[in-house]
Amino acid sequence: MPETPTATVRGPIRRPAPLRQAVYEALTEMIINGSLKPGQHLVEAELAESLGVSRQPIREALQRLQTAGWVDLRPAQGAFVHSPTTEECAQLLSVRALLETHSAHGAAQHATPHDVARLWELQQTGLTALAAGDARAIVEANAALHTHITHLSRNAVLAELIPQVDRRVRWYYMPIAKPRGKDAWSEHARIIEAIADRDADRAEELMRRHTQNTTDFYCKQIAAVAVHSA
Amino acid sequence: MPETPTATVRGPIRRPAPLRQAVYEALTEMIINGSLKPGQHLVEAELAESLGVSRQPIREALQRLQTAGWVDLRPAQGAFVHSPTTEECAQLLSVRALLETHSAHGAAQHATPHDVARLWELQQTGLTALAAGDARAIVEANAALHTHITHLSRNAVLAELIPQVDRRVRWYYMPIAKPRGKDAWSEHARIIEAIADRDADRAEELMRRHTQNTTDFYCKQIAAVAVHSA
DNA sequence: ATGGAGAATACTGTATGCAATCATCCCTCG
DNA sequence: CGAGGGATGATTGCATACAGTATTCTCCAT
Structure with a gap:
């Protein structure tokens, strides 16, 4: 069978x-x-x-x-x-924003040129997936990029905690991956530049805005769906 | 046997x-x-x-x-x-600072008078333990207070994540509980006041400084022990 | 004497079986 | 006709037994 x-x-x-x-x-x-x-x-x-x-x-x-x-x-x-609620999702995104922001700061402090090169590779993978319109691949590439930034922060505790939050975010993120993709990946590029420049504060601020944008986008999308289904 | x-x-x-x-x-x-x-x-x-x-x-x-x-x-x-390292401990404290700061902000937004009363109770418990010089009880009261603030933030994800970090911090915290206690608990009082005033930004800032002080104190203590044992 | 190969040992990983518990359905009683 | 109680089936929790693998010790060769 x-x-x-x-x-x-x-x-x-x-x-x-x-x-x-x-x-x-x-x-x-x-x-x-x-x-x-x-x-x-x-x-x-x-x-x-x-x-x-x-x-x-x-x-x-x-x-x-x-x-x-x-x-x-x-x-x-x-x-x-587990049955996710929109409330819980908002909480997840807010905590994720916190951790990822901290992570970006650390990554910019510790990244080597080799690390940066790897980030650009992952960025390229994401752009390819975006061009192909493959939501699944987009989410995966996004997760891979963020995970790598986490590891660059050289903070074992962060690296242990973030996946717990991030994987669940991935779940919710799937439906909005395609419309959010274009902006998200150009923001990624600027973050990578900041890391390459070893500018920790700029990387942190860019990541803060990036995660905030994602959160806002998600909330809007949820509201739209709620209206549509009503 | x-x-x-x-x-x-x-x-x-x-x-x-x-x-x-x-x-x-x-x-x-x-x-x-x-x-x-x-x-x-x-x-x-x-x-x-x-x-x-x-x-x-x-x-x-x-x-x-x-x-x-x-x-x-x-x-x-x-x-x-698990064998803890001083490096890992610093990472734990930094992540904890991040999460607790966020938590304090949320707590100030959501706390009711009843919640604040409970916080003052826990504060009193801590002061009693401090007066008695019971390191074990101090650490326990400290954890109880922070845990309650976490719950007041009404963020289930935070409430789930913080204990994972906090319990391990508790472990390292034990040896410095007594000398750090006096300052820590007066800082607690100011944080509770900010929460009672529903001043989220002030609560957040006070918590940031509080956790930062704890981290600094710990690092100094470690350095002192290292010198002493050398 | 020392290094390495092989066997014995000890421990983890997996499978199966039994007992306790919970949910459901039916039957009885009001 | 509805509600409560009990029996039955299903599912989890725990215990035991077996198989695979890493480690360690011993013995032999160099």
């Missing part, structure tokens, strides 16, 4: 690796792309069978998914896909 | 409750109070026996301990108590 109708079915995970990690990635993927819908009850046995593993790796993956905010784990009831 | 000499031995966990939670709390306690030393290899079977449970709850607790930053979990090798 090449594909069954139910969207949650998946082929077995590649064996030679920590299964819990593979399961974790598979489940996040399924949540992001909508195979697992918000509020849905995740039954361990079902997931285990569809992924071709036992319940144990599933349980461990679910625990990590909870701390990452993907699922809510209610004792003696099991896991439920 | 009522007690074995090894410091890691503990009585069984109270049964009627999620065991993984109880194990998690027991292990954090042991790490904080030094029963489990930094770098130490945590063997699942040993912990399981000493806590009177099977390996399963231990494993789940260790996973959570990893995401909280208490242990490092190396694949196929097991769990090791």
